[in-house]
Amino acid sequence: MSNEIEHNAAGAVTEPIADPGLPEHQYRPTDVDPAQERRTERQISFMFGLASLLAVAFCVAYFAIDDNQTFLGWSALNFALGASLGGALLLIGVATVQWAKKLMGDHEIIEMRHPAASSEEDRYAVMKDINAGIEESGFGRRPLIRNSLLGAMGALALPAVVMLRDLGPLPYGHANTVWAKGMRVVNDVSGLPIKPADVEVGQLVNAEPAILFDVDEEGEKVLHGADALAAKAKAAVIMVRMRPEDITPSKGRENWGVDGILCFSKICTHVGCPISLWEQQTHHLLCPCHQSTFDLADNGKVIFGPAHRPLPQLPLGVDSEGYLIAMSDFPEIVAPSYPELARDQKKLGDSA
Amino acid sequence: MRSSVRNLSTRRRHPLAGLVVLLVGLVVAGGLYSAFAPRAATAEEVSSRDVEAGRQLFLIGCASCHGKNAEGITTQNGGNYGPSLIGVGAAAVDFQVGTGRMPMAQSAPQAPRKTPVYDAEETRQLAAYVATLGPGPVIPEGDKLNYKDATAAEISEGGEFFRTNCTACHNSVGAGGALPNGRYAPSLEGVSARHIYEAMQTGPQQMPVFSDDVITPEDKRAVIAYIKAVQDQPNYGGLGGGGLGPVVDGMIVWIAGIGGLVAFAIWIAAHGARVKKR
C-alpha cells in the first residue's frame, strides 16, 4: 500500500473539463488607435518631465527653506523635501509602469518548465566524481587521518567560543544596590533631601539615593555615566504617604515607614520598567509596560498582571537633621528575576 | 455740556454736597484700587458675600454627594458618594469645578473633564466657601503661572521633572494613559496652566499629590512651561497620530502603507482596458 497520491496522466479521460488553451489575444486601445498611443506617450513623458522638475524642486527647497519654518503645523523643510523627492520617485515609477502596461508588447508568452531535479546522467556523473574524489584521497580507507582531521576541525571551534568569554564580566551585583544605612532619600532631578512633613497624605515622590547627586572635591559627580545609570536601574525608589490606618504591614515591617510614609523600589519585578503610576485612593501602583499592579498598602503585593514577586520595600528612618534616610539596603532583591534569585535571596535573608 | 455743568454747580448747593463728593471720590478710588491693584500672593480676594453665595451653590449642587457640611457621605462598604472637602482648599475646587469634572453627571470609574457647569464667578464663590471649611491649597496666581517667561534652561529642567514624575501616567506629550479598571490619566491638551498647577498641588481623584516642599513652585512652573512648549511645538515630521506612539504607527503601516502599495500592485497587474472584439 502506498501513501502517495496516484499521479494520473492529465488527459480528457479523467479530467471533466478539457483545457481550452490560451485565450485569444485582446488588443489594447493603444495598440489599435494611434491617437491613443500618442496621447499615452505624451502622458508618460509628461510624468517623467514633472519628476525631473520635482527633483530640482528638492534642491531649491533644501537651500531656500529655513529650519524654523512650519507648514500646516509640520516642519516645512521636511515636508517640502519629502513631497518633492517622493513625488519625483513616484512619478518615475508610475510612468514606467504605464509605459509597460500601455505601450510595451503584451502578448502572453509560454515558457516550458524543466523538472527541478537534474537529469539522471548528471546525478550519476556527480556521484561518480564524488566517489572518485573519496577513493583518490583515501578518506574512506584511512580512518586515522580522517578522525584526527575531524578532531582538529572540531577543536578549532573552541578558540571561537572561548574568544567570546570577554564579552562581559561574570554576573555580579544582582543582590545589592547602592543603598546603605544612613543614606538620604532625595528627590530625583533636584537632589533635595526630604523631611517627613514635606510629604502629604496621597503624595508620591520619585526619589533616588543621595549618592547619585554627590560630588567629590573636584566637583565631579561621584557616580556618572554607565555607573550612574546602572545604579539608578536598581536603586530608584518611590515614596508614598498613606494614612497609617490604611497600611497593613507584614510582620517585622511595622517600623519600616515613617508617619505613614513608605518607600518601595521603583523597578518592576517583572522586566524592570520604572513604576510610578500611583493611585492615591486605591493605593495601587501600576506598571505601564505590562500592567503589573502592586498594592503598596499591603507590602507591595502583586494584585494583577504578570509580575510574580512583590515590590521590594526599603526600610525608612529619620537622620539627626530630620531628613528621611534608608535604614539598610533592600532586604529583598530588586529588579527582574534571574536564575540565581532563589539562592541569592536565601543568602540575603540569612545575613540580614 | 460745559455750560450745563456750570449751571448745575451754581444752582445746587446742598450743605452736604461736599461730603457726598468726598464719599463718592473715596468709593471710586477705593473701588478702582481694589479692582486694579495687584493681589497679595497669599491673601484670597473673597468677601463674605462670595462665601455665602458659594455655600448656597454648594447646598444646591454639591451637598447631595458631599454632605450638607461638606463632610462627605460614606457608603456601607467603606466607599463614599463624595469625599469630605474639609481641608481640600480653594485650589481643589477651582480645579474640579473649573474643568467641569464636578458636578459629576453620571456614575463612572472616574469623573471626566467636560464643559463646566458653573461659570468663573460661581466657581470662585464655591472655592471661597470650601476654603473656609479648613486650611488647604490656595488658587495659584501671578508669577507661579507665568510660564511664558520661562527661560530655555527652565523649560529643559521642567522636562526632566516631567519625564520623572508625570510621563508614566500622562505620556511623553501629555496625551494621557491608562490606569486600572477603567480609570485613566487624562490628556493635558488644552488644559490651562492654573489647572495643571492645581492638579499637581491637590492630587485630584487618583492622581498623587506633588506638594510644594518636594516639587517647588518654581519646579511646577517649569513643568508647565515644558508641557506648553511640547504641545505648542510643531509636529516636525508630519501628522502626529495623537502622540500615541507605535500602536498608531502600526495601524498606519498596514492600512495606509500596505493598503496603498497593494493598491498600486493591483493596478500594475491589472489587465487594463481592452478593445472589444467585433
Next chain:
Amino acid sequence: MSNYEYTDIEKTGLGKKAAGPVGWLDERLGLAGVAKKNLRKVFPEHWSFMLGEIALWSFVVLLLSGVVLTLWFQPSMGEIEYTGSYAPLRGVEMSQAYASTLHISFDIRGGLLMRQIHHWAAALFIAAMIIHMLRVFFTGAYRKPREINWLIGIGLLSMGLVEGFAGYSLPDDLLSGTGLRFVDGLIRSIPIVGSYIEFFIFGGEFPGDVIIPRLYMAHILLIPALLLGLIAAHMLLLVYHKHTQWPGPGRTEKNVVGYPMLPVYAAKAGGFFFIVFGFTALMGALVQINPVWTYGPYNPSEVTAGSQPDWYMGFVEGAVRIMPNWESTFFNYTWSWNVFVPAVLLMGVLFTVLGAWPFVERAITGDKREHHLLERPRNAPVRTAFGVAGMTMYGVFWIAGGNDIIATQFGMSINAITWVCRFAWLLLPIAAFIITKRICIALQRADTERILHGYETGIIERSPDGGFSERHAPLPESAQYTLTTHDRLPVLEAPAETDVNGVAAPHGRAAKLKARARAFYFDGAVDKPTVEDVEHANEHHGEYDGHPAELGEDFLGVSESGIPKSH
C-alpha cells in the same frame, strides 16, 4: 509570440552600438549563456505575486537611507550635555547616540526625512514579508520544490524582526531604552544561564556602555549581510524554479505563461521600485514616526505611558502582558515562566511551526509531486483554516499588546481587556478554524454547483404548475476549466494493522496516527466533479425548462469568472 516584426539584430541601431561593449564583457565574463536563459524569462502576472517585491524594494530603500544615516549617527553611549538646536532638551545629559539622532533630526537638512523614510521602510519591509508569506501559505506555493525557499523566507522574516528591533533601539531614547530594559528582563528569564547571557550581551550590568555599539554592528553589518545573502538565494531559487502561477486556460504544471523579463517585467518591477520608494518618501514627508525628541534620552528611572515596541514585536508584547504571573523555584534555581514562555518560547514555537509546516503537510498528505500551479485557499480547507487560526492567535496577541491604548481610546477597563485576551488567544483561533473550514467547504460546493449547473442568470421563470425557478447558464469554458484544475482528493485507506500471516505492522502506531492526521486534513473537502458528474449534469441541464436558455437581447454576456455583466 509577439506580433512585432523583428529585424536582424546586427542591422539595428542598438545592435551596431552594443556589439563592441557586449563583446568585450563576454570575452571576459562569458555572460551570454546566463543572459540567454534569463533575459526573456517569463513571469506570470498577478498582483499577489508582487507582495514579495514590496519587501524587496523596501529593503533596497532601507539600504540606501541607512547608508545616509550612518554618515551622521554616532553609536556611542558616552554621556554628553546636549547643546544642539532642539531647545527643550538643551543642557540635558544624554548619550552621544541620542544627541546625534537629534542632530540628524534638527540640524541636518533632510535628516529627519531620511530617518522617517528609514523607519517607515522598516515597518513596511516586515509587513510586506508577512503578507507575502501569507500569500505563499494560502496558495500552497511552499510545496515541492520550493520548501527551501520557504525556509529562507522564514529566516528572512525572523532576522528582519531582530534587525528592526536593533535599529529602533539605536537612538537610545526613552521608549526604545525601555524596550531594551524589557529585553534585559527577558534574557534574565532564560533558565540557568540567563544572568550570564545578560552580562555577556550588555558587557556588565544593565545598561552598561556597549549595548548600543554592539547593536549598531549587528544592525549595519552582521544582519544586513545575512539578509543580503538570503535574499540573493531567495531570488536565485525563484529564477531557477520559475514563479508559480494561478491555474487557468493554457496554464499547466509544465509551463509558465506570462510576460518576458525584458522589457515588460523589468519595467514593471523597476517601476514598482520607484513607486515603493516614492510612496515611502511621501509617508516620511506627511506622517511623523518615532519622534524621539519628545521621549527624551533613556533613563532607567523614567518611563512613558503607552510604551510599546514597534508593531512587529507587538505580538510578543501582548503575550507578555496577558501571561499569568507564574514563577517557580526548582533545584535552587528560579524559573520565570511569566517572562520566558511568552517572550522566548512563543517566538521559538512560532518560527518552528512556520518552518516545519511544508514538511508536516507533506508527511500528512503524502503528496511528493512537484507543484507549480497554485491552489485556491478554498481547495485546501484545513490548511486555510489552520492559517486563519494562526493569524487570529497572532491578532489576539497583537491587540493585547496595545491594551492600554485601546482602554484609553475606547473608555474600557484595561484589566477587562487583559482577562478577555487571556482566554481569547486560544478560544478565538479554535472558533476561527471551525468557521473558516466551513466557509471553504461551502465555497467548494458553490464552485461545484456552478460547474455542474451553471451560474445564476437572475432570470426567474415560472413553470406551468406555478413553481418559480431561476434560470442558469453555463460558465464559459475557461472558467469551468479553471475551477477544475486542482487535484482530486486522494482515496483514504486505513493502514493494514497486520499482514497476511498475522504479524503486526512494525510502525503500526505511527502509521495509524498518520492516517488519522490525513483523514483530518482532507475531512469535509468537496471533491471536484468527475467526468460522469459533468456529463450527467449536461444531460439534465435543459430538463426543467425544456428549451435552451433564452437569455433575451438585454443579456450582455458573462465575465471570465462567470459573473453576468450588468451594464
